[in-house]
Amino acid sequence: MTQAEKKDLAIKATKVRMAVIEGTHSAKCGHPGGSLGAAELFTYLYFREMNVDPADPKAPDRDRFVLSKGHTAPGLYGALALRGFFPWEDIMTLRQIGSHLQGHPNMNMTPGVDMSTGSLGQGVSAAAGMALAAKHMGKTCRVYTLLGDGEIEEGEVWEAFMFAAHYKLDNFVVIVDKNGLQIDGPTAEVMDSGDVVEKMRAFGFEAVEIDGNDFDELERAFKQARETKDRPFGIVMRTVKGLGVSYMENAVEWHGKGPNDAEYEIAMSELNGKLAELEAM
Numbered sequence: 001m002t003q004a005e006k007k008d009l010a011i012k013a014t015k016v017r018m019a020v021i022e023g024t025h026s027a028k029c030g031h032p033g034g035s036l037g038a039a040e041l042f043t044y045l046y047f048r049e050m051n052v053d054p055a056d057p058k059a060p061d062r063d064r065f066v067l068s069k070g071h072t073a074p075g076l077y078g079a080l081a082l083r084g085f086f087p088w089e090d091i092m093t094l095r096q097i098g099s100h101l102q103g104h105p106n107m108n109m110t111p112g113v114d115m116s117t118g119s120l121g122q123g124v125s126a127a128a129g130m131a132l133a134a135k136h137m138g139k140t141c142r143v144y145t146l147l148g149d150g151e152i153e154e155g156e157v158w159e160a161f162m163f164a165a166h167y168k169l170d171n172f173v174v175i176v177d178k179n180g181l182q183i184d185g186p187t188a189e190v191m192d193s194g195d196v197v198e199k200m201r202a203f204g205f206e207a208v209e210i211d212g213n214d215f216d217e218l219e220r221a222f223k224q225a226r227e228t229k230d231r232p233f234g235i236v237m238r239t240v241k242g243l244g245v246s247y248m249e250n251a252v253e254w255h256g257k258g259p260n261d262a263e264y265e266i267a268m269s270e271l272n273g274k275l276a277e278l279e280a281m
Contacts, residue, residue: 001219007281009215012082013043014275017244019078021267023094023101024258030094030103033254034148035075037179037213037239042079044218045144054084057111063141064130066115068123069148069177070104071256076113077101085112121154123147124174128164131172131232142226146175150182153191158203164232165204172232173225174205177212179241181252200234212237245270 016039024030046052050063067076074094081088086100093099100109104118114130117123127145134141147157164172176196184190193199200207206228210217218237225233241255242248245267259267 001216006215007278009040009043009047011275011278012047012079013039014244014271014278015082016042016075016078018268018271018275019081019088019091020074021245021259021264021271023074023077023091025261025264025267026092027095027103027258028260029256029258030074031071031256032074032245032258033181033241033248033251033256034069034072034177034179035078036245036248037241037243038072038075038146038177039078039244040213040215040218041146041175041177041237041239042075043082044215044222046079046083048219049222050144051141052083052112054112057085061139061141064114064127064143066123066127066130066143066145067105067113067117068127068145069120069151070117070123072146072148072177073101073103073105076105077110080110080112083112086110120148120151121156121160124157125160125163127174128160128169128172131164131169132167134171135167135169140171142171142173143169144173144175146177148182149176149178149180149187149193149196150190152176152193152196153187161200161203161205161232168230169232170229173222173235174200174232175212175235175237176200177239178209178236179239181241181250181255183252183255185252196236197234200236205232205234207234207236209236209238212239213243244274
């Protein structure tokens with residue numbers, strides 16, 4: 001990846017973060033922390049990795065993305081808006097009555113959303129089914145899903161992993177956002193998941209652990225995923241929850257609440273500063 005390409009992706013990730021703040025401030029609620037931390041992942045998927053077309057969001061041969069940790073919808077919506085699936089102005093309607101951008105993704109309402117999610121653990125199961133269906137139909141499309149490290153406490157997640165390995169779903173990429181925090185506190189204290197990479201390998205995956213806020217590491221991981229055959233691929237990505245907004249970084253209280261007016265101004269000032277810095281490079 002060239003420096004110009006990385007700069008472009010970094011600018012887009014900053015704009016995704018702006019969408020998270022704009023949306024959750026307008027709604028006065030939502031989940032900014034995990035959305036901000038996964039901004040690079042959302043950006044990489046929709047601007048470099050996935051075969052999708054905003055002009056034809058239901059194209060049969062498109063790649064699919066399932067946001068299994070559906071509460072981080074503000075980050076997904078930011079990437080979708082920036083990619084052109086719907087107008088940027090819609091971000092300000094987050095969680096409002098009548099809006100197609102609800103607190104969790106709805107495949108029947110929102111262009112670009114491939115699965116309705118919110119009940120933790122269920123998204124990865126649906127995504128595994130999509131990957132198997134694509135295999136049966138002889139399609140070359142790929143399926144991606146993002147889980148939280150708190151979400152993998154759900155037993156259904158590991159059932160889906162067994163399923164994916166049993167059917168040798170090498171068109172399936174499972175990404176675990178390892179930010180170390182969930183709604184009740186540090187994951188190590190609530191329910192320590194231990195070495196997630198080794199656990200995924202034990203379940204039949206090829207798996208790697210990376211810095212999920214680094215585009216070079218994301219690129220290497222997704223390249224390895226495409227080269228892996230006869231087994232699903234797992235990416236455990238370390239991220240900083242709330243990254244990009246100083247007072248939200250590694251702060252569990254920002255798992256699920258929107259910024260007030262004063263907090264909004266601070267966040268947008270920081271993000272606008274970052275954007276100006278990147279654009280001047």
